[in-house]
Amino acid sequence: MNKFKDFFNSKKSVAVIGLLFACFFLYTNLQTYFHLKYFSVYGIAECTEIDTQNSNSYAMYEFYVGSKKIEGATYLDGKIYPGWVGKHFKVQYSSKDPKINDILLDKPVYDTVRIKKAGFVIKVQEKKEKRNQFRD
Known part of the structure; x- marks a missing residue:
């Protein structure tokens, strides 16, 4: 002792x-x-939220490998854009262990066919009626 x-x-x-x-x-x-x-494989991920803890910001995202949903986060080094939430981006992950992954925020994906094939549901935005100030 x-x-x-x-x-x-x-x-x-x-x-x-x-x-x-x-x-x-x-x-x-x-x-x-x-x-x-x-062991790199590419897929499509959806940015779910941008989280700020102390002075650090993180982008939270999710993607699917088969039918399994994988969640991830990446540190944002001063490049924060709130418009990323709800958008789809290319994601790089390991074929051996999908929990090892990285979202590529500089490579957005706009192809709705590929997004649906990746396991996501496309949300249709409803048109908002413009307010007429003279009608009220």
Whole structure:
């Protein structure tokens, strides 16, 4: 027990914990990189919301792989456009693990046939009657 206490009171413990944290960080980032590089598949995703937490903004999205719905989020690096919500974009995901994915917000999809084929329902917008200020 005394050795355990001495280890955590020394500088060596900070180095070991830092090294473990760095290894975990590298593993998760390299796993994402290699999955998207070697097992990449493209599909269509719908941006469901833009969420702001503290000073960071994220785009939440969902897409389908077969009949399974996958949800994802991506960090928005200062490029926020509220018009993205409800729109469809190209998404890149791993064929081995679809939870590893990335939405491509610079590649919108407008083809309704492809959007329906991807598992989404096209929402038809109703025309709003213009208000006539003289009629009221």
